[in-house]
Amino acid sequence: MGWLIGRTEALQDPLTARRKVMEKLRGLADLDDAEVNVVPILIDAILLAESYRGARHPMPFVDELTKSVDALLRELTILEKANEFAEI
Numbered sequence: 001m002g003w004l005i006g007r008t009e010a011l012q013d014p015l016t017a018r019r020k021v022m023e024k025l026r027g028l029a030d031l032d033d034a035e036v037n038v039v040p041i042l043i044d045a046i047l048l049a050e051s052y053r054g055a056r057h058p059m060p061f062v063d064e065l066t067k068s069v070d071a072l073l074r075e076l077t078i079l080e081k082a083n084e085f086a087e088i
Contacts, residue, residue, distance in 0.1 A: 011060055045069060 010017045028034040049069040052062045 014061075042072075046073070 005017045005020055028038065031037065045065060046069050049062065049066040052059060053066055055062070
């Protein structure tokens with residue numbers, strides 16, 4: 001499976017494009033410190049989603065990114081609250 005995902009493929013066949021991304025991301029398990037590479041991307045994704053929230057002209061995938069970011073932030077908030085509750 002080739003890695004190059006172009007805009008056309010991403011828009012016309014997002015499922016195949018996502019599969020290519022998942023295949024590539026499987027290699028993260030083999031990296032010594034994957035977090036060093038992944039965390040900045042997550043930060044950028046969160047900032048991108050927040051900066052385009054409610055935009056007049058939505059960009060492809062930004063709505064989905066916003067939903068994914070919201071889900072991640074929700075899970076992190078639940079984890080934080082659970083940890084706070086456990087400390088009491």
